[in-house]
Amino acid sequence: MIPIAKPILGQQEIEAVVEVLKSGFLAEGKVSREFEKAFAEYVGTEYATVATNGTAALSTALDALEIKPGDEVITTPFTFIASANTIAMMGAVPIFVDIDPSTYNISPERIEGAITEKTRAIMPVHIFGMPAEMKRIMEIAEDHDLFVLEDACQAHGAEIDGKKVGSFAHVSAFSFYATKNMMTGEGGMITTDDEEIYDRCLMIKNHGRGKKGGYSHFRIGYNNRMMDLVSAIGIEQLKRLPGVVKARRQNAAYYDDMFSELKSVVPQEELKNFESSYHVYAPLLHHEEIDRDKMIDLLKKHEVGSRSVYALPCHKQDTYLNIEDWRWAEFVDYPDYSEISLPASEMVGNKHFEIPVHPGVSKEDREHIAHVVYETLS
Ligand SMILES: Cc1ncc(COP(=O)(O)O)c(C=O)c1O
Structure with missing residues (x-):
């Protein structure tokens, strides 16, 4: 059987992991800093920070954009459900906008019609590695004073006019899940040019710690860190990308x-x-x-x-058909997703x-x- 996905792992990855093991320091540290630097350089952003996986990268980024319960975030229904779920986890409302049936990506024309006074952000997804129409989406966002978060989890190395995806929006998220074009088993990365967003991501992914680390905490956060053991694989995979x-x-x-x-x-x-x-x-x-x-x-x-x-786009998944069961439903008005038709x-x-x-x-x-x-x- 010719498999649908086949990761490439070689001697380089093995040696890099062994070196981290021998160092005795496995958690997030200087190898991750090296990976972030190389990844930011590749994507063409000022900053990059590792995250446990793509989902953690999206959640951290949404949190850094200060998306609040009841805020609306426009996204595509034709995506892996993590794109929508990270929005819903914040207590925000995923607003599904139909795709262009030829590119399979969110249709910029339809985005404008979905913007309300509650809209705070747009999350385009570069589905299957195909770039979404970022220039148009950024213009719409600017006109309406919205944030854009690129879900680049499937699109390492995709480009528009020679510029890599993950460098267009205010902040972007990548996944290094086992089947991705570059992979670390589980893993993720956030990229941005915005120092304030970057600083917030650093705190959010590390229990609100300040830059000096230690046990002073300044805001609510998660542990969305990634191990050096994993970053070591990422460095080698990036060279192959x-x-x-x-x-x-x-x-x-x-x-x-x-x-x-x-x-x-x-x-x-x-x-x-x-x-x-x-x-x-x-x-x-x-x-x-x-x-x-x-x-x-x-x-x-x-x-x-x-x-x-x-085959089941997000709005057709039981998760959203039964949104009244979600803990935020008591506080937030969700659309009746069963009424929504997104033909493309x-x-x-x-x-x-x-x-x-x-x-x-x-x-x-x-x-x-x-x-x-x-x-x-x-
Ligand atoms: C479009 C999209 N968004 C988000 C994710 C979540 O990434 P992860 O599986 O690394 O949490 C994926 C992963 O498969 C994805 O394909």
């Missing part, structure tokens, strides 16, 4: 080319001067006889890993199928994968 993104883009370009004659297969659109990092390659299938689930089964029968991920998200949820695009996919593998799709649908 440009090569990983290049290989993913080459595989994606091959599929795009192979599928260009198939009317029933429509790849995710990359807008002009946008470069996806292709964390996921998942075209839409519009075929009269073969539906997406059948396509996935057929691929698996031919030893190709395949799946769909957000629901359509993409029902029609996309994922095929392997990672660097472990050999030329023969990708020929085989494209052949199975082609032969099935033509």
Whole structure:
């Protein structure tokens, strides 16, 4: 079976971890500082700070933006549920705005229509590694005096006009979960150019401690720190990232080319001067006889890993359909999510199928994968 995801771990990662183990200092310290410096340089931001995982990075960032109970945060429903849940954890209200069905990313045109006097922030997600329309989103945010938090958890190395995602918004969050383009098993990073937001993140992720550490605490916070043991892997993975993104883009370009004659297969659109990092390659299938689930089964029968991920967009998940059970519901007005219809998200949820695009996919593998799709649908 050609797996849908395959992390690359080599001698470099092993040696880096062993060195930290030998040092006897495993918690967050100087190796993490080194990782943060290298990551900020790569993304092109002034500051970066590690977090336990992408969820912790998002929560810390939302807290640093001082999002309060009852505030509305606009986001996409076509995402991993952590994007929405971190908003709801703050007691804030996720306002789901539909996506553009060709890019699968939040539609800037629709954002404006969703802004109310309670809106405090916009959280675009670069879904599958495809950059959201950040320039337009930043303009809208500026016009309405809103914060923007990029959920770049799937998009390490994606770019718009040569500028890396994670460097457009007031603050951004990355995940290094085991299947990501760069990974540490679990792990996360916050990036920002704003010193005040950065300082707040440092305190929030460390129980409100000041810069000197110790046992004086200045605000409520979490333990969202990340171990040096984990950062050591991150440093080595970051060195691999440009090569990983290049290989993913080459595989994606091959599929795009192979599928260009198939009317029933429509790849995710990359807008002009946008470069996806292709964390996921998942075209839409519009075929009269073969539906997406059948396509996935057929691929698996031919030893190709395949799946769909957000068949249920966030507004269709029980979490939000039963929002009245959430502890903040007593204090905060949530919309009736069951009444919400977001047709583009629901359509993409029902029609996309994922095929392997990672660097472990050999030329023969990708020929085989494209052949199975082609032969099935033509
Ligand atoms: C879009 C998105 N946001 C947030 C997260 C949360 O990251 P983590 O799993 O590291 O907590 C993920 C992770 O899979 C993600 O894909």
